[in-house]
Amino acid sequence: MFLRKISKNSIYIILNLLYIIPGIVCALLYLNSFYKIFEFHDLPGSLNNIVILIIGIPYLLFYLMSLKFLILIHPLVQIIILYFTWKNNYISKKYIIIVFFISLIIASIHLYLIWGKGLIITA
Secondary structure (H helix, E strand, O other), X not given: OHHHHHHHHHHHHHHHHHHHHHHHHHHHHHHHHHHOOOOOOOXXXXXXXXXXXXXXXXXXXXXXXXXXXXXXXXXXXXXXXXXXXXXXXXXXXXXHHHHHHHHHHHHHHHHHHHHHOOOOOOO
């Protein structure tokens, strides 16, 4: 029983990290378009291409997700998962709450930039 709980928790965390890591990168890039948090100066050509590739993939992924408003749905899905696992204890509640708050922060940054600042992220 204990091994099943550990494996389900780790699978849950890994699947959500596939959403959270590109989401944080993309949210920082969206914020950088207004506030210039970081800038790249005088990088060599090959290193510049590698940095653009590393940053461009999550940016493209989340741009396509924001076109369909999937970023805003993820926190709601976490609430539904919390509701269904409340009695069964398949997944630890603290992991669900942590993922919920991180995805809520990512969604609120996107909402702030879309409606607060007027950045055209969606079509």
